[in-house]
Amino acid sequence: MTDPTPVTPELLHELVLLASRSPSPHNTQPWSPRVVDGGIEVAIVPSRTLPAGDPTFRDVIMSLGAWIESVSIGAAEVGYAIDVEVLPALSQLDSLPVRGPADADRPVFRVTLTPTSPDAASAAGAAQLPDAAFAPGTFSSDDVRERRVYRGALVGRPDVFSNLDSLQLPPWLSVRSLDDRAMRQLSTLGIAFTASRATIANELLHWLRLDPRHPRYGLDGMTDEMLVMPRPLARIAAPFTRTARLRDPVVALAGPVARFLEGLGRDAPLPTGVPDEPGAPTHHVLVANSRAAGIDDILSITEAMDSRIGVTEPHALEAGRVLQRLWLHAHRQGVAISPHSELIDSPAAHGALRKRLGLSRSDVALSVFSAGVAQARQVPRSPRLTDSSTQ
Ligand SMILES: Cc1cc2nc3c(=O)[nH]c(=O)nc-3n(C[C@H](O)[C@H](O)[C@H](O)COP(=O)(O)O)c2cc1C
Numbered sequence: 001m002t003d004p005t006p007v008t009p010e011l012l013h014e015l016v017l018l019a020s021r022s023p024s025p026h027n028t029q030p031w032s033p034r035v036v037d038g039g040i041e042v043a044i045v046p047s048r049t050l051p052a053g054d055p056t057f058r059d060v061i062m063s064l065g066a067w068i069e070s071v072s073i074g075a076a077e078v079g080y081a082i083d084v085e086v087l088p089a090l091s092q093l094d095s096l097p098v099r100g101p102a103d104a105d106r107p108v109f110r111v112t113l114t115p116t117s118p119d120a121a122s123a124a125g126a127a128q129l130p131d132a133a134f135a136p137g138t139f140s141s142d143d144v145r146e147r148r149v150y151r152g153a154l155v156g157r158p159d160v161f162s163n164l165d166s167l168q169l170p171p172w173l174s175v176r177s178l179d180d181r182a183m184r185q186l187s188t189l190g191i192a193f194t195a196s197r198a199t200i201a202n203e204l205l206h207w208l209r210l211d212p213r214h215p216r217y218g219l220d221g222m223t224d225e226m227l228v229m230p231r232p233l234a235r236i237a238a239p240f241t242r243t244a245r246l247r248d249p250v251v252a253l254a255g256p257v258a259r260f261l262e263g264l265g266r267d268a269p270l271p272t273g274v275p276d277e278p279g280a281p282t283h284h285v286l287v288a289n290s291r292a293a294g295i296d297d298i299l300s301i302t303e304a305m306d307s308r309i310g311v312t313e314p315h316a317l318e319a320g321r322v323l324q325r326l327w328l329h330a331h332r333q334g335v336a337i338s339p340h341s342e343l344i345d346s347p348a349a350h351g352a353l354r355k356r357l358g359l360s361r362s363d364v365a366l367s368v369f370s371a372g373v374a375q376a377r378q379v380p381r382s383p384r385l386t387d388s389s390t391q
Helices: 009-017 058-077 120-126 141-146 180-198 199-204 231-242 242-268 298-307 314-331 347-357
Strands: 030-035 041-044 080-086 108-113 172-177 282-289 337-338 363-374
Touching: 009 030, 009 041, 009 058, 009 141, 030 058, 041 058, 041 199, 058 080, 058 108, 058 141, 058 314, 080 282, 080 337, 141 172, 141 314, 172 180, 172 347, 180 199, 180 242, 199 231, 199 242, 231 242, 242 347, 282 314, 282 347, 314 337, 314 363, 347 363
Parallel strands: none
Antiparallel strands: 030 041, 041 108, 080 108, 172 282, 282 363, 337 363
16 A cells, blocks of 8 residues: 555645635634644634624634535545544633734644545645535535525425435434524514624624625625625615714614514514415524533533533534535525524524424524525625635
8 A cells, every 4th residue: 555645735725715615604704724734723813703793602613613514525525534623722712802813823623634545645636626426415615615695585495404314413413493484583583683782783784895895895794795785775875884973873773773673572472383385485493402412521511601602612613514514405406595693692582492492401502594595596606805816
């Protein structure tokens, strides 16, 4: 047997570029990867976290998990498996500053590659990720590049999430379904929560790019096109997202109105026994069971409680990998995803969601998303910081 050819920096850079297409909250792209000897170390960029909207780092960590899954998919195409070493800094995010650049000396995980086939070396030498045929349940780098979120009208395809066997979810993760009526009501409640908290609303507005003249329009954040906003409305709204003088009074005015609506919504019972309309999007909740995850000894319970997510950070990272697989699974079948984190972020919506799903104390809802066929000729592509590099 010949020694495997070492993994080249070119291949690692290629994988980093591919993984930059991973989803992240508000398209913040909170990862800062660094190619090191034989592997990739990733640190978190403090200024790309969401201290108001994601104080527990749940969504940041899940997006890092999606990033890892993207690397894994690209690496598998050229015959490598990945090893992920979770580093202590992942469980010490409370000490992360709220702004500023990544600290390369505090990576949160390290990825290394091990060859799985004799062809690995030659494929890696080309440093290109070729198209390949894959078994069901596995994905290609094209899937990673082409997957996208769609926030417009979706027509549900209930079959897509009815059998997830091929995705090999770990036993402590499950995907529950939520009915359309409950989803709509809880989403409204969640949006009212976001709008009524000035810090969360301001943070969201900071990541909106509603006009192509925004200096970061092609780099990060959410554009008018991604939000499926009519252009005239986007152009009127754009200055309010950028100038504090305009933004602050609007946020201040929206607060009490949203708080009033939130009060109304909190007291409204969820309708029961109403079947979904034909064609309604389907809605799904990724749930972790902390007991099944083995978080039942005193030490790990303490870790899970310290993490504030409800599961330990390494578990949240793993859940992010699964989330990416779920979204790619949908993409493979022509179905787009529309995430709705507001159902978890708003305590009132979260409580009602838990009740609706009959979650137990050891269950933790990590992600809520809708799925369906996008009713659009073209689903807009979200920008990335790496877009100037060839992809
Ligand atoms: C953990 C996580 C939570 C997210 N939550 C939301 C959400 O609540 N609402 C939303 O519209 N998009 C949400 N997104 C989607 C991102 O906004 C989206 O991935 C990003 O804008 C990039 O777009 P793309 O996925 O189409 O490439 C979430 C993504 C991740 C990874």
